[in-house]
Amino acid sequence: MKISLIAHDEKKEAMIQFATSYQHILAKHDLFATGTTGKRIQEATGLKVHRFQSGPLGGDQQIGAKIAENKMDLVIFFRDPLTAQPHEPDISALMRLCDVYQIPLVTNLAGAEVMIRALQAGFFSWRELVREDDK
Ligand SMILES: O=C(CO)COP(=O)(O)O
Secondary structure (H helix, E strand, O other): OOOEEEEEEHHHHHHHHHHHHHHHHHHHOOEEEEEHHHHHHHHHOOOEEEEOOHHOOOHHHHHHHHHHOOOOOOOEEEEEOOOOOOOHHHHHHHHHHHHHHHHHEEHHHHHHHHHHHHHOOOOOOOHHHHOOHHH
């Protein structure tokens, strides 16, 4: 599965802890991330992560493009709801594309815990049938 991991600055520590806790599961998948989030995850866990641009520099849009091309399966996005982001339109656009294309999206740690268990249980295997890369 192709999984995107994204965290705003105030949520990066939570993302590191999440990625560390579930490293054994995440390691079985293709991981993608916005620039700084990906760097932090790589440093903390040693997981291989394909890094896009940093969020404010277009990383959210790059992940959105993958979704539009049907080349992304899940999005785990730890958003900071208390801090204004300069690239808010990009964030909204990414979440909108998840809705357009029925891509499972969680935006906080509690949702991510559910998603990772569902992933481990094979609940997202339908994505393998519809993903463009597999055709
Ligand atoms: O801003 C972000 C997502 O909107 C995250 O970007 P970084 O991972 O580069 O900090």
